Each structure stands twice: as structure tokens, then as C-alpha cells.
Amino acid sequence: MRFAVLVFPGSNCDIDCYKAVEETIGQPVDYVWHTATDLSPYDCILVPGGFSYGDYLRCGAISRFAPVMNEVAKAAEEGKYILGICNGFQILTEAGLLPGALRRNDSMKFRCHDSVLKVNNNTTPFTRDYAQGQEIVIPIAHGEGNYYCDEETLQKLRDNRQIVFTYQNNPNGSVEDIAGICNERGNVIGMMPHPERAVSSLLGSDDGKAMFTSILQAWRDTHGAANVR
Template sequence: MKFAVLVFPGSNCDIDCYKAVQDTLGEPVDYVWHTTTDLSAYDCILVPGGFSYGDYLRCGAISRFAPVMNEVAKAAEEGKFVLGICNGFQILTEAGLLPGALLRNNSMKFRCHDTTLKVVNNTTPFTTDFAEGEEIIIPIAHGEGNYYCDEETLAELKANNQIVFTYTNNPNGSLADIAGICNKKGNVVGMMPHPERAVSTLLGSEDGKRMFTSILKTWRDSHGTASVR
């Protein structure tokens, strides 16, 4: 399985994502610059956190128009796996690959600490190694993580089981305590917490590791190859 880690001007979690794949899975992984116009070689695209284009206008608003995002949309349509983390989540909402928007934290402060998440949907390619309802520790680091959508969209998210993670102690004012969502097909997930920063006990938690093992297991199962341990 081959992973792509997108890199925009201002990305600062691309190395963390790269190392998480490399150290956790040992699978091929490449940094892919924002001007790239072909992602056909990759099975999973990671859109990392940071401050792409300095968060000018609003978070993710400029990155949404980068050439590589046309290819991300194609990959998503083809059923490939796309995971947007923090700023990556913001970019995916700006690009229309996920519904809703991320607003300023209700405290108007940057929040950087561990959070406890509840696994609401463990049927996505990213969450099969979790139990439904399980609580996991994943850190956050954001100033605009307050998820918002209109009532109709929220009802659709609930009806289609698109809410993947919720906060047990909401740190930013997110609607319905939402920490992560997926598209209707389940192959595109966006989340504000950073699973790539929770892949080792040395980092305080290794709960994020199972997101990466879930991806690989799902891909191998679909390709008829041996599962990751």
C-alpha cells in the first residue's frame, strides 16, 4: 500500500504523518507537493495539519485551490482513502469533500492538549480496529476547531452515520461535540485531533496507531492480501 502526505506552504505536521506511516506500518510513503497533478500511484492520501498558506483569508481557503486538490477529489471519487487532520480537515471542508465548516474556538484561544474521544463509527476504513463507543486519547492543537453545520446537514450526518468521533469534554464549542466526520461513502475522513501524534506511549498515547493499522487492514482485505498484525 502506498501513502501520499500532501505538503502545502505552511504545513507543519507533514513529517509527523510521514513518520507515523513509516514507523507504524512500514509501508511506502512519499511527500507530495501541492502543485502535483497526479496521485494515481497512491492508495491513501493524508492531508496534514499546519497553517497552509499562513491561514490567510481563512483556514484552508487558499489550499482548496491548489492543483493537487483536483487530484484528491478524483481519488476520493475513485474510492481511495483520504484522511484530513486538523488543517487538513479544514481544507477538505473548504474543497467540498466534507460538509460543514471549522470556526474559531469558542474560547477564542488556541487549544493544545490531550483530549478524550468517543468512537461513534467504527465501520470506516480508518476506524475498524476500534470498538464502537470506545474512548481514546488523541491530542488537539488548533485555534479554529469549532465544527459547524446547519440543522439539515447535522440531521444527515446522524442519519448516515457520518459522525466518526465526538469529544467527551468539548474543548472548542463544536456542534454536537463533533471531532471528526466522514463522507457518505466513508472513504474520506476529517478530524481535528492528531492521531499521528498518538502512535507511541512515549508521546502519551498510542491510540492513534490503530487509525493507521485500520487503513492498512482495510486495504489489504480489499486486495486479498495478508492483514497487518
């Protein structure tokens, strides 16, 4: 399975994502610059955190026009796995690949600490190695993580089980404590907490590791490959 880690001007979690793939599941992974116009070799695309283009205008508002985002949209349509983390989540909402928007934290402060999440949907390709309702510790680091959508969209998210993660102690004011959502098909997910920073007990938690093993196992099941374990 081949992974791409996108890199925009201002990305600062690209190395974390690269190392998480390399060290937790040992799969081929490449950095891919934002001007790339071909993602066809890749099975999973990681859109990392950071401050792409300095978060000018709005977080992710400039990056969504990068050439590579046309390819991300194509990959999503083809059913490939797309994971947007923090700024990556913001970019995916700006690009229309996920509904809603990320606003300024209600505290108007940057929040950087561990957060306890509840796994609301363990049937996605990203969460299959978690138990339904499991509580996991994943760090956050954001100033604009306050997820918002209108009531009609929120009801669709509920009905389609698109609310994948919720905060147990909401740090930013997100509607319905939302920490991460997926598209209706389930192959595109965005989340504000950083699973790539929680893949080893040395980092304070290894609860993020299951996201990467989940992705690999889902891909192997689809392609008839050997078990990840």
C-alpha cells in the same frame, strides 16, 4: 499500500504523518508537493495539519485551490482513502469533500492538550480496529476547530453515521461535540485531533496507531492481501 502526505506552504505536521506511516505500519510513503497533478500511484492520501498559506482568508481557503486538490477529489471519487487532520480537515471542508465548516474556537483561544474522544462509528476503513464506543486519547492543537453545520446537514450526518468521533469534553464549541466526520461513502474522513501524534506511549498515548492499522487492513481486505497483524 502506498501513502502520499501532501505538503502545502505552511504545513507543519507533514513529517509527523510520514513518520506515523513509516513507523507504525511500515508502508511506502512519499511527500507530495501541492503543485502535483498526479496522485494515481497512491492508495491513501494524508492531508496534514499546519497553517497552509498562513491561514489567510480562512483556514484552508487558499489550499483548496492548489492543483493537487483536483487530484484529491479524483482519488476520493475513485474510492481511495483520504484522511485530513486539523488544517487538513479544514481544507477538505473548503474543497467540498466534507460538509460543514470549521470556525474559531468558542473560547477564542488556541487549544493544545490531550483530548478524550469517543469512537461513534467503528465501521469506516479508518476506525475498524477500534471498538464501538471506545474512548481514546488523542491530542489537539488548533484555534479554529469549532465544527459547524446547519441542522439539515447535522441530521444527515446522524442518519448516515458520518459522525465518526466526538469529544468527551468539548474544547472548542463544535456542534454536537463533533471531532471528526466522514463522507457518505466512508472513504474520506476529517478530524481536528492529531492521531499521528499518538502512535507511541512515549508520546503520551498510542491510541492513534489503530487508525493507521485500520487503513492498511481495510486496503488489504479490499485487495486480497495478507493480514496486517
